[in-house]
Amino acid sequence: MTLLQECPACGRPTPEENLRCIYCGERLPVQGGVLGSFRFGVGRAFFLAAAILLVLFFLWLYLR
Numbered sequence: 001m002t003l004l005q006e007c008p009a010c011g012r013p014t015p016e017e018n019l020r021c022i023y024c025g026e027r028l029p030v031q032g033g034v035l036g037s038f039r040f041g042v043g044r045a046f047f048l049a050a051a052i053l054l055v056l057f058f059l060w061l062y063l064r
């Protein structure tokens with residue numbers, strides 16, 4: 001899954017996880033850099049943990 005954001009310099013869509021525009025090399029805003037990928041990573045880890053907890057909960061309901 002790749003989110004696209006518009007480059008502020010040339011206006012072309014660039015993958016959000018890139019630090020620089022793939023077309024003109026312009027630095028992208030902070031949300032497209034390390035902070036953005038960190039936030040996305042945390043969100044994905046949280047979703048995964050929630051899914052595992054839900055499965056364990058249903059297993060516990062089923063097995064007790």
Ligand SMILES: [Zn+2]
Nearest residue numbers: 007010021024
């Ligand atoms: Zn650009």
